[in-house]
Structure formats: C-alpha cells, structure tokens
Amino acid sequence: QLRLVESGGELVQAGGSLRLSCSASGPSFRNYGMGWFRQAPGKGREFVAAISWSGRSDVTTFYADAVQGRFTVSRDNSANAAYLQMDNLKVEDTAVYYCGAEPWGNAQALSPGYWGQGTQVTVSS
Numbered sequence: 001q002l003r004l005v006e007s008g009g010e011l012v013q014a015g016g017s018l019r020l021s022c023s024a025s026g027p028s029f030r031n032y033g034m035g036w037f038r039q040a041p042g043k044g045r046e047f048v049a050a051i052s053w054s055g056r057s058d059v060t061t062f063y064a065d066a067v068q069g070r071f072t073v074s075r076d077n078s079a080n081a082a083y084l085q086m087d088n089l090k091v092e093d094t095a096v097y098y099c100g101a102e103p104w105g106n107a108q109a110l111s112p113g114y115w116g117q118g119t120q121v122t123v124s125s
Contacts, residue, residue, distance in 0.1 A: 001026055002024055002025070002026035002029075002032060002101050002114045003024065003025045003026060003114075004022055004023070004024055004099045004100070004101060004114055004115065004116035005022070005023045005024075005025075005116055005117070006020060006021065006022050006097065006098065006099045006116040006117065006118060006119040007020070007021050007023070007119055008020040008021050008119060009096075009097060009119030009120045009121045009122075010120075010121070010122070011122045011123075011124060012089055012121070012122070012123055012124070013089075013123070013124055013125075014089060014090055014091055014123055014124065014125050015088060015089065016089050016123075017085070017086060017087045017088075017089065018086045018089065018121060019083060019084070019085050019086070020036070020083065020084040020086065020097055020099075020119060020121070021081055021082075021083055022034065022036075022081060022082040022083070022084075022099030022116060023079075023080065023081050024080045024081065024082070024101065025080065029077055029080045030053065030054045030055055030077040031053050031055050031103060031104060032053055032101040032102060032103055032104075032105060032114075033050060033051065033052050033053045033101065033102045033103075033104065033105020033106060033107060033110050034050065034051050034073075034075055034082040034099065034100070034101055034105075034110075035047065035048075035049065035050035035051070035073075035099070035100045035101075035102075035105070035107075035110040035112060036048040036049045036050070036071075036073060036082075036084045036097060036098070036099060036100075037097070037098045037100055037112075038093075038095035038096065038097045038098065038121075039095055039096050039098070039118075040092075040094060040095040040096075041095075043095075045098065046064065047064050047110075048063070048064055048067055048071065048084070048097070049061065049062065049063045049064065049067060049071055049072075049073040049084060050062050050073060050105070050107040050108075050110040051073045051074065051075050051082065051107055052105065052106050052107040053103075053104050053105055053106075054075065054077055055104075059075075060106070060107045060108070061073050061107050062107035062108045062110075066092075067086075067093075070086065070087050070088045070089075071084060071085065071086050071087070072084070072085040072087075073085075082099060084097070086121070089121075089123045090123060091123050091124070091125050092123075093121060093123050094121060094122050094123050095121060096118040096119065096120050096121075097118060097119050097120075097121050098115055098116055098117075098118045099115070099116040100112025100114060100115050100116075101113070101114040101115075102114075
C-alpha cells in the first residue's frame with residue numbers, strides 16, 4: 001500500500017515557475033513508476049509527465065506534448081519523493097495536479113493505481 005501527498009501548488013503569474021512535490025509513504029518506493037496528471041475545471045484528468053520505476057538501469061521519462069520542454073519530472077528514492085518542475089507556466093496550465101503511482105510502471109504507459117489528493121496550480125495572466 002502506498003500513500004501519496006502532493007504539495008507546492010499555488011498562484012503564479014504566467015511565465016513563472018513552480019515545483020510540485022509528491023511524498024510517498026510505503027515500502028519499496030523505487031519499484032513504483034511515478035506520474036503527474038492534471039484536471040482543469042470542466043475537463044477530464046489528463047497525463048502530464050511520468051518517470052519509470054528505478055529498479056532498472058535505464059530510468060526513463062515521458063511528457064505530454066503540451067508540457068514538453070517546459071516541465072521536468074524527477075524522483076529521489078532516498079526521500080521517497082517525486083517532483084515536477086514547471087517552468088514558463090501558461091494560463092492553460094491551471095489545474096489540480098495529481099501524483100499517481102503504479103508498481104513497476106513504465107513512463108510511456110503509466111496507469112496509476114495509487115493517487116494523491118491533488119494540489120491546485122493557478123496561473124494568472
């Protein structure tokens with residue numbers, strides 16, 4: 001069982017940066033693929049970025065086209081945490097951001113079975 005808690009969301013101006021954190025509690029964090037998803041008002045949840053589980057030699061990352069080149073996903077297994085660095089934020093990035101985890105998940109096709117409660121990111125023009 002894995003418990004996830006997101007933090008770091010806040011109000012920021014367009015062009016600014018934020019770093020979201022996802023703290024995990026539970027065994028074998030390194031064996032979970034970690035991902036970030038978001039849900040804007042009136043829309044469904046969409047994939048943002050993911051990083052593969054790190055029991056393999058080649059940890060990989062994958063990004064949605066909308067955030068490629070602006071967002072960076074990372075993980076620190078010693079801290080049981082995953083991060084989403086968001087740069088050059090746009091108004092359309094406004095959403096609730098969720099952290100998700102899947103055992104032995106691959107970045108390109110992450111299907112989380114564990115979710116956090118979400119953190120609000122609001123980008124003003």
